Amino acid sequence: MFGPALRTRKSLNGWVNMTSLTYPFTESAIRTLSVGDAVSLNGLIYTGRDRLHKFLFDGGESPVDLHDGAIYHCGPVMAKTGRGWRVVAAGPTTSLREEPYMARIIERCGVRVIIGKGGMGRATAEACRRLGCIYVQVVGGAAVLLGQRVTAVHGAHFLDTFGAAEAMWALDVEHIEGVVAMDAQGRSLYDEVATASRMQLTRLLALRG
Amino acid sequence: MELLRRTSCDLPADMECAIQSNLAQEKAGSPASSALQAMLENAALARKQNAPICQDTGMLVFYWKVPRATDTTILEKQAGEAVKQATSNGWLRQNTIETLTGRSIEENVSEGVPACHFEQEDRSDIEVWLMQKGGGCENMSAQYSLPDETLMAGRDLAGVRACVLNAVWKAQGFGCAPGILGVCIGSDRAEGFAVAKQQLLRPLSDHAAEPSLAKLEERLLREANELAIGPMGMAGRTTLLGVKLAARPRLPAAFFVSIAYMCWACRRRGVRAGASDAKITQWLG
Numbered sequence: 001m002f003g004p005a006l007r008t009r010k011s012l013n014g015w016v017n018m019t020s021l022t023y024p025f026t027e028s029a030i031r032t033l034s035v036g037d038a039v040s041l042n043g044l045i046y047t048g049r050d051r052l053h054k055f056l057f058d059g060g061e062s063p064v065d066l067h068d069g070a071i072y073h074c075g076p077v078m079a080k081t082g083r084g085w086r087v088v089a090a091g092p093t094t095s096l097r098e099e100p101y102m103a104r105i106i107e108r109c110g111v112r113v114i115i116g117k118g119g120m121g122r123a124t125a126e127a128c129r130r131l132g133c134i135y136v137q138v139v140g141g142a143a144v145l146l147g148q149r150v151t152a153v154h155g156a157h158f159l160d161t162f163g164a165a166e167a168m169w170a171l172d173v174e175h176i177e178g179v180v181a182m183d184a185q186g187r188s189l190y191d192e193v194a195t196a197s198r199m200q201l202t203r204l205l206a207l208r209g
Numbered sequence: 210m211e212l213l214r215r216t217s218c219d220l221p222a223d224m225e226c227a228i229q230s231n232l233a234q235e236k237a238g239s240p241a242s243s244a245l246q247a248m249l250e251n252a253a254l255a256r257k258q259n260a261p262i263c264q265d266t267g268m269l270v271f272y273w274k275v276p277r278a279t280d281t282t283i284l285e286k287q288a289g290e291a292v293k294q295a296t297s298n299g300w301l302r303q304n305t306i307e308t309l310t311g312r313s314i315e316e317n318v319s320e321g322v323p324a325c326h327f328e329q330e331d332r333s334d335i336e337v338w339l340m341q342k343g344g345g346c347e348n349m350s351a352q353y354s355l356p357d358e359t360l361m362a363g364r365d366l367a368g369v370r371a372c373v374l375n376a377v378w379k380a381q382g383f384g385c386a387p388g389i390l391g392v393c394i395g396s397d398r399a400e401g402f403a404v405a406k407q408q409l410l411r412p413l414s415d416h417a418a419e420p421s422l423a424k425l426e427e428r429l430l431r432e433a434n435e436l437a438i439g440p441m442g443m444a445g446r447t448t449l450l451g452v453k454l455a456a457r458p459r460l461p462a463a464f465f466v467s468i469a470y471m472c473w474a475c476r477r478r479g480v481r482a483g484a485s486d487a488k489i490t491q492w493l494g
Contacts, residue, residue: 017238036240077264077302088299089264094345094383117345117441118383139244140345140385140441141263141474142251163313164303177247179240179443189240193444194381197436201378204432205361205371 024068057101073116075165091143103127119190129186241445267341269323349384382442385472401467
C-alpha cells in the first residue's frame with residue numbers, strides 16, 4: 001500500500017513530470033528522488049518552527065511519531081470553527097533559522113521530508129544524505145494556495161505553550177506541490193545556484209563603467 | 210479598514226502583471242515557471258477569498274499626507290483601531306511579538322505598531338498609503354558604507370552598483386524572489402533605510418527623475434536578473450521585478466547605500482479621502 005513513489009506524467013501546475021508521495025514516506029522512495037524533481041505531497045504532515053525545533057533539539061519528546069514523517073516549516077493563520085480549526089493561510093517560513101537543530105532532529109526522530117523555503121545548510125544536507133531525507137521547497141508567500149491543500153486539521157500540540165503560529169499542527173494534505181531542492185545524495189540546489197550566481201556576479205563586477 | 214483589507218488580500222496590478230510577463234520568459238515545466246504560476250494562482254485566490262496573500266502580514270506602516278495643522282494623534286488612533294478590527298476579521302495574522310518576553314500582542318497594536326509617518330502639505334484632503342512588509346524579506350535588507358574595500362566599491366554610482374548587486378546575490382531566494390529593491394544613496398543610517406523603504410511605494414513603471422539614477426535603475430534590474438538566481442532561488446531568469454533608487458544629501462565623512470528588499474508579495478495600497486468627512490474619493494496603487 002505504501003510502496004515506492006508513484007511516478008505520474010500528469011501535468012500539474014505546469015509540471016511535466018511529478019512524483020506523488022504519500023505518508024508514511026519510506027526511505028527507499030525518498031532515495032529515488034533528485035534535486036530538481038517535482039513532487040506532490042499527500043497525507044499527514046506536521047508544522048513546526050523555531051520553538052518546536054529548539055524543544056526537540058534539547059531532547060524534548062515529540063508528542064507524535066515523526067518516523068517516516070514530514071515537518072513543514074510554517075506558522076499558519078488558523079481560524080476556529082464550530083467543530084475545530086480551519087487553515088486560513090499556510091505558507092512556508094524561512095528554514096535556515098532551524099539549521100542549528102535540523103540535523104539532530106532528522107536523526108533522533110526519523111524525519112524523511114522537510115518542507116520549507118530558502119533551503120538549509122551543509123549540516124542538514126549531510127544528514128539528508130546519511131539518513132535518507134529530502135528538503136522540498138514550496139513557494140514562499142503562496143499562503144492561501146498552500147492552505148487550500150489542507151483537507152483536514154487534526155488538532156495541535158503545544159498550542160497553549162507555543163501559541164498558534166508556533167504550535168505543532170497535524171494536517172492532512174493533498175497535492176502540496178514543491179521541488180526537491182536538497183536530496184538524499186547530499187546535493188543542494190541552493191549551493192549550485194549560489195555558486196553559479198557568484199561567478200556571474202564576479203563577471204559583472206569586472207565590467208567597469 | 211478597507212485599506213487594510215485591500216493591502217493584505219489584493220496584490221497590486223503592476224506586481225501581478227510583472228510576474229505574468231516574466232512567466233513567459235521561464236522554461237515551461239521548470240521550478241521557476243511553476244513558482245511564478247503558483248504566485249499568480251495564490252494572488253487570485255487571496256483576492257477571491259479575502260484572505261491574506263501571505264501569512265506573514267508584515268510590519269504595518271502608514272504613510273500620511275495631510276493638510277497643514279492636522280491633529281495627527283486622532284489619525285494615529287484611528288489607524289490602530291482599524292488594525293485591531295482587521296486582525297479580528299482575519300485579514301492580519303497575530304503578528305506582533307513583545308520582543309523581551311516573546312509574548313504575542315494579540316491585537317497587533319502597541320508602541321510604534323502600526324507605524325505612522327506624517328507629512329504636512331498645502332492640500333485640502335488626506336492621502337494615506339499602507340505598506341505590509343514581511344520578516345523574510347526584511348531580513349535581506351542591507352546597508353553598505355562606501356568605500357568598501359572587499360567590493361572594490363568607491364563613492365560613486367559604480368560603487369552603488371557593486372553594493373546593490375552584492376545585496377541581490379546575498380539575498381538569493383531568501384527574500385522570496387522575485388523582489389523589488391528600494392535604495393537610498395546618502396543620508397544617515399536611520400534615515401537612509403526609511404527613504405529606501407519608502408521607494409517601494411513607487412509603481413514598477415516609475416523611473417527616478419534624475420537621469421543618471423533612472424539609467425542605473427534599468428541597468429541594475431537587467432544585471433540582477435543575469436545573476437540567474439530565479440524565483441525562490443531555484444534558478445531562472447526572474448530574480449528582480451524592479452529597482453527604485455533615490456539620492457539624499459550626506460555628511461562629508463559618510464556615504465551610505467541603504468537597500469530595502471521587498472518580496473514578490475509587495476503589499477502596498479493608497480487612498481485619498483476628505484479631511485473632514487473621511488469619505489474615500491480615490492484608490493491608489
